[in-house]
Amino acid sequence: MFAHYTRIMSSRRDFLKNSALLVGAMSFGNLPAAIAPLPEPSDDESYWKLLRAQFPLSPSRIFLNNGTVGPSPFVVLNEVQQDMLEIDTTGRYGGHEETAIKALAGFLGTEESEISLTRNVTEGINIACWGLPLKAKDEILMTGHEHVGHATPWLNRAKLHGVVIRIVPLGKTAEETLKNFKDRITPQTRVISIPHIPCTIGQVLPVKEICTAAREKGIFSLIDGAHPPGMLELNIKDIGCDVYAGCCHKWMLGPKGTGFLYVSAAIRNDLQVYYAGGGFDNGWDMLSTPPVLKGYIDNGHRYYYGTQNASLFKGIAKAVEFQGQIGKKRIENRVKQLAAYLQDHLTRLSPDIEMLTPVESVSRAAQVSFRITGKDIQKLQNQCNEKHIITRYVAENDIKCLRISTHIYNSFNDIDAFLLETEKFLKS
Numbered sequence: 001m002f003a004h005y006t007r008i009m010s011s012r013r014d015f016l017k018n019s020a021l022l023v024g025a026m027s028f029g030n031l032p033a034a035i036a037p038l039p040e041p042s043d044d045e046s047y048w049k050l051l052r053a054q055f056p057l058s059p060s061r062i063f064l065n066n067g068t069v070g071p072s073p074f075v076v077l078n079e080v081q082q083d084m085l086e087i088d089t090t091g092r093y094g095g096h097e098e099t100a101i102k103a104l105a106g107f108l109g110t111e112e113s114e115i116s117l118t119r120n121v122t123e124g125i126n127i128a129c130w131g132l133p134l135k136a137k138d139e140i141l142m143t144g145h146e147h148v149g150h151a152t153p154w155l156n157r158a159k160l161h162g163v164v165i166r167i168v169p170l171g172k173t174a175e176e177t178l179k180n181f182k183d184r185i186t187p188q189t190r191v192i193s194i195p196h197i198p199c200t201i202g203q204v205l206p207v208k209e210i211c212t213a214a215r216e217k218g219i220f221s222l223i224d225g226a227h228p229p230g231m232l233e234l235n236i237k238d239i240g241c242d243v244y245a246g247c248c249h250k251w252m253l254g255p256k257g258t259g260f261l262y263v264s265a266a267i268r269n270d271l272q273v274y275y276a277g278g279g280f281d282n283g284w285d286m287l288s289t290p291p292v293l294k295g296y297i298d299n300g301h302r303y304y305y306g307t308q309n310a311s312l313f314k315g316i317a318k319a320v321e322f323q324g325q326i327g328k329k330r331i332e333n334r335v336k337q338l339a340a341y342l343q344d345h346l347t348r349l350s351p352d353i354e355m356l357t358p359v360e361s362v363s364r365a366a367q368v369s370f371r372i373t374g375k376d377i378q379k380l381q382n383q384c385n386e387k388h389i390i391t392r393y394v395a396e397n398d399i400k401c402l403r404i405s406t407h408i409y410n411s412f413n414d415i416d417a418f419l420l421e422t423e424k425f426l427k428s
Contacts, residue, residue: 028107031056031081035074038325048334048411051326055409062389062414067199067227067367067405070253072319073306077319079318080255083311092310100313101300103320105259108246109235112215114268116261116300117313121226122149124245124261127303128222129153129193131271136162138190141181143170143205144196144397150224154193164188170198174206174363181210185217194220196244197231200365201356204232211240220267227251230319231335231366231407233328242267251335251366251407254319255312261303277305331408335366338406342415343368349419356401369394369403372426377402380425387419 039050054073057063063071086092097117098428105112118124130153134140140154144167158165168184171177181192192214207223214221222243228234229252236244244262248254265272273280273296280302283294296302323331343364346353352373357364371377381393381402392403404418 031074031078035078038075038322040329041330043192043330045331045411048408050336050351050410052409057409058388059100060388062387062410062417064404064406064410064414064418065390065392066250066407067202067403068392069256070230070250070407071409072249072253072255072315073322075091075322076254076315076318080311083314084309087311094315095310096309096317097310100316103324104248107252107320107323108229108260108262109237109332110262112266113299114262114265115307116263116303117260117306118245118261118304119257120149120249120259121147121245121247122226124152124243124259125150125193125222125224126153127246127261127275128263128271129157130245130274131303132191132220132222133270133272134161134163134190137188137316138166139164139166139186139188140191140193141166141168141189142193143168143185143195143198145170145195145203145399147195147199147224149226149228150193150195163190170205171202172358173360174204174209177203178206178209178213180314182213185213185219189217189219191220192223193224195224195226197227197365197367199226200394200396200403201369201401202227202365202405203358204228206362206364207241208239211242215405216242220270227367228365230323231332233332236262243271248316248319251320252316252319253407255315257309258312258316261300263300263303268302271303273302275305280305326408332365334408335406336364337412337415338410338412338415339364339366339368339404341412342404342406342419345382345415345419346370349423352426356399366406367403368406369372369399369401371401375425380422383425384418386422387417391418 039047054072057071100117101112101115104115108277140163142165154165157163166184167181172182192210194205197204204405211221221241223241225244227250242264247259249256249258280295280297285292317374347355354371354373356369378393380393384391394401394403
């Protein structure tokens with residue numbers, strides 16, 4: 001039935017053969033002694049098979065949940081491991097902070113001074129949520145598709161400070177979504193805080209147009225960017241937002257527990273700092289009378305502080321380098337191609353499949369979410385788990401759907417294997 005399904009078994013054999021390119025024995029918990037060089041970039045299917053061997057993912061596992069966490073390639077894991085070993089061998093303290101910031105700024109299209117190093121998206125959103133100058137009854141526009149890490153900081157501020165959250169429904173098209181936001185702006189609206197791509201249905205929101213509308217009204221714009229970095233050919237400056245909180249451990253394939261916060265230089269002095277520590281200041285003096293803090297440093301370091309894992313910073317730079325060797329546009333094209341193939345074939349399987357991800361090209365990327373009328377979709381997830389096909393059940397906001405994420409280590413054969421299980425589930 002599926003164009004690629006007949007190649008599933010042969011692909012497994014091909015992968016095992018290609019995995020031999022990894023020099024040195026590898027077992028669970030150990031990295032290979034040496035790593036096969038990255039193949040020359042190509043759009044040919046054989047290139048993506050070779051690229052799959054750059055990841056430690058078991059060949060018996062089909063991982064379709066990159067939207068939760070992205071497996072790092074061997075080069076990133078090795079970079080982190082070797083630097084951690086050096087630190088514990090030599091007693092070195094810190095390092096690689098500037099390297100990580102420079103890599104991120106280049107990757108995201110920002111100034112280095114606008115990047116702060118965080119541990120995850122949630123941390124970045126909290127910094128922005130609590131730092132923006134708001135008072136009781138000020139309104140924040142959000143969606144009904146928020147991740148807990150984006151929703152709860154604002155819910156907490158509403159509980160403590162009396163700000164008001166207004167929910168804007170997503171449209172079926174980018175144009176309809178933009179109209180919905182414009183129509184709900186009032187004189188009390190102070191912030192538009194939205195996901196670039198919701199964790200629920202993978203819909204790409206027209207963030208550039210929404211941020212333009214916010215700027216024209218003097219409204220702050222905050223983007224939850226958990227998914228697009230490493231998935232899309234992203235340029236944050238082009239979006240025009242005030243704040244963009246992202247992570248490196250999903251589509252960027254970087255070390256776990258790494259993220260970034262972009263704060264536009266234009267609003268840096270509007271976004272108040274509340275947590276303080278080494279590196280955030282322009283000087284302090286505990287011996288003066290009274291003791292004094294002389295001010296905040298004029299770059300992104302004002303929003304982070306203290307001892308962090310410097311080896312993870314080095315891993316961020318290596319992840320950026322890895323993606324650069326493949327090509328950001330090539331990655332975007334590949335992951336979109338896989339997702340579009342999945343979406344198109346799902347809609348053909350049965351009229352009972354309710355597609356939640358829009359089908360228009362500007363509103364879809366590398367995540368596809370759907371439900372099946374009359375069936376508990378979580379049972380399909382359990383069925384797939386038994387076949388080592390890993391997906392994500394979305395319970396947030398009572399959506400109750402199944403979400404499939406595609407990345408560069410996936411293949412059409414992986415998609416066909418999932419489609420086959422879905423077909424079996426429909427007939428059961």
